[in-house]
């Protein structure tokens with residue numbers, strides 16, 4: 001099964017992708033995570049991407065698309081994947097369509113997570129990320145049991161450099177200008193499900209799972 005999660009930063013794509021990945025036994029592919037890893041390791045890609053990420057701008061399409069082609073070519077994606085953070089504009093969506101066409105496979109579900117701006121800003125300003133396993137926490141909404149320590153793996157929690165008020169504003173502007181046309185693009189392919197994601201993660205997950213299970217029941221009958 002191939003799933004795309006669309007939505008603004010802070011809409012809950014990463015959180016849902018992680019839970020879905022475990023539930024459905026599919027790899028979670030987050031272009032943001034792969035880029036951050038490259039920045040941390042100081043690779044050539046990381047050095048090229050760093051300044052764009054710090055400014056809250058999109059990393060150039062050719063760099064990100066090449067990175068995704070390499071990731072999707074790995075054998076663990078044979079039965080599908082959960083894509084989080086790609087595509088970010090129409091050019092990337094067209095590149096993804098071409099990649100999938102070449103492999104003769106299709107996207108099954110595109111979930112557009114829609115949250116209010118006040119919720120998004122509150123989530124991003126308080127977000128904590130585990131430096132080891134990537135799990136997300138929140139200073140208020142989902143605090144770790146021990147201060148700045150990951151409940152899952154004991155790794156150190158940190159605040160992302162781009163989760164500051166100024167960069168968040170820029171990322172939301174970039175989303176509006178470059179990513180929001182994707183909703184119409186995928187609506188035309190009739191695979192887009194629009195869901196409110198203001199609620200707690202379990203509630204949003206329930207809505208996603210009901211849609212997936214309903215389609216599967218239809219296929220079984």
Ligand code: AMP
Nearest residue numbers: 031032052053057058059064085086088
């Ligand atoms: P994210 O973790 O998805 O919020 O992404 C963090 C940052 O990584 C973004 O603000 C962009 O600078 C960069 N990025 C992630 N995915 C993409 C993409 N598909 N295209 C361009 N830039 C991306």
